[in-house]
Amino acid sequence: MSFDLSARLAARRADNLYRHRPLLESPQGPQVVVDGQPLLAFCNNDYLGLANHPQVIEAWQQGASRWGVGGGASHLVIGHSRPHHALEEALAEFTGRPRALLFSNGYMANLGAVTALVGQGDTVLEDRLNHASLLDAGLLSGARFSRYLHNDAASLAKRLEKAVGNTLVVTDGVFSMDGNVADVPALAREAKAKGAWLMVDDAHGFGALGATGGGIVEHFGLGLDDVPVLIGTLGKAFGTSGAFVAGSEALIESLIQFARPYIYTTSQPPALACATLKSLELLRSEHWRREHLNRLIGQFRQGAEQMGLQLMDSFTPIQPILVGDSAQAVRLSQQLRARGLLVTAIRPPTVPAGGARLRVTLSAAHTEAQVQLLLNALNDCWPTLESNHA
Numbered sequence: 001m002s003f004d005l006s007a008r009l010a011a012r013r014a015d016n017l018y019r020h021r022p023l024l025e026s027p028q029g030p031q032v033v034v035d036g037q038p039l040l041a042f043c044n045n046d047y048l049g050l051a052n053h054p055q056v057i058e059a060w061q062q063g064a065s066r067w068g069v070g071g072g073a074s075h076l077v078i079g080h081s082r083p084h085h086a087l088e089e090a091l092a093e094f095t096g097r098p099r100a101l102l103f104s105n106g107y108m109a110n111l112g113a114v115t116a117l118v119g120q121g122d123t124v125l126e127d128r129l130n131h132a133s134l135l136d137a138g139l140l141s142g143a144r145f146s147r148y149l150h151n152d153a154a155s156l157a158k159r160l161e162k163a164v165g166n167t168l169v170v171t172d173g174v175f176s177m178d179g180n181v182a183d184v185p186a187l188a189r190e191a192k193a194k195g196a197w198l199m200v201d202d203a204h205g206f207g208a209l210g211a212t213g214g215g216i217v218e219h220f221g222l223g224l225d226d227v228p229v230l231i232g233t234l235g236k237a238f239g240t241s242g243a244f245v246a247g248s249e250a251l252i253e254s255l256i257q258f259a260r261p262y263i264y265t266t267s268q269p270p271a272l273a274c275a276t277l278k279s280l281e282l283l284r285s286e287h288w289r290r291e292h293l294n295r296l297i298g299q300f301r302q303g304a305e306q307m308g309l310q311l312m313d314s315f316t317p318i319q320p321i322l323v324g325d326s327a328q329a330v331r332l333s334q335q336l337r338a339r340g341l342l343v344t345a346i347r348p349p350t351v352p353a354g355g356a357r358l359r360v361t362l363s364a365a366h367t368e369a370q371v372q373l374l375l376n377a378l379n380d381c382w383p384t385l386e387s388n389h390a
């Protein structure tokens with residue numbers, strides 16, 4: 001008996017689904033060096049350009065001098081330090097919720113929140129296109145798990161009729177591979193009508209959406225009552241690393257008691273919390289970053305539409321170009337790379353079969369001239385695609 005890993009790997013290659021990791025040899029930003037090649041990148045999630053910001057770096061360095069490097073223990077033992085606590089207080093204030101709890105990353109925040117809130121005898125209802133971490137969390141919870149049609153409140157309502165026990169409705173705020181936003185007001189209405197709780201993972205909305213970067217709940221003007229469980233991640237627009245859950249006193253205390261991915265892990269380095277405190281300050285105060293980003297989004301959409309590219313229904317920094325066939329998507333990505341541009345091809349199972357795409361992401365660190373370079377390169381490469389003539 002043996003594991004036939006090579007057959008699995010060969011099958012993945014044959015399906016054009018094999019993944020490679022580009023080796024980044026520079027800090028994150030629009031101009032990167034990857035595998036020794038200088039490239040203009042449109043694929044990171046550093047939407048506000050804070051991942052390599054001098055003030056954030058300085059806060060990290062000072063934090064390391066003051067607090068050392070390692071968290072040293074879990075939060076419940078002796079790893080919960082003053083910078084972690086200060087960051088939680090700042091995030092609670094930022095989100096307008098009574099409390100916030102810091103997690104090591106978004107994947108763990110999602111696993112922790114869902115599994116702490118529902119279990120056997122309960123129900124978890126999720127959007128079909130939710131992030132993998134949310135789907136995994138639902139399965140791991142042991143609750144009855146069902147996926148409703150994408151962003152469809154009527155489909156959710158039908159499933160709510162059959163729900164048993166405590167019911168948690170879970171959605172991405174901004175869908176990570178499509179860039180469209182969830183109809184959170186409608187989902188909240190359905191959930192509330194049935195006494196269910198709504199959990200929104202706004203990994204891609206914080207910093208980018210809302211007048212002060214407050215994300216999807218600020219965009220729609222929704223309160224704690226509408227979205228009792230709000231998740232944010234710190235590795236995207238915040239430019240650092242980590243995640244948080246914001247909500248009521250009872251929610252946060254429950255997570256501290258019952259969320260296993262919170263309890264059984266070492267706290268993040270305190271210096272990282274110092275860096276995130278600085279990036280939160282910049283995210284809230286430097287409105288020009290969001291304004292510039294929104295101008296770039298408009299410029300890209302207008303240019304791409306003129307060219308006849310198939311964009312998705314998105315006003316967020318995630319602006320995918322739908323290709324369909326995986327091999328074609330990879331080819332287009334390679335052609336762009338040959339012209340000095342890095343845009344990742346996203347293939348199944350990350351997206352549905354036949355839904356391969358180039359996932360263009362824009363950042364406030366890009367210039368209008370750089371977006372124009374991307375549009376010019378797409379204009380050169382797109383017509384050579386076979387699927388385009390189908």
Ligand SMILES: *Cc1c(COP(=O)(O)O)cnc(C)c1O
Binds near residue numbers: 107110203234235
């Ligand atoms: C990136 C992402 C996560 C995971 O967050 P990490 O901090 O990177 O682990 C969770 N949910 C969504 C929607 C994401 O896009």
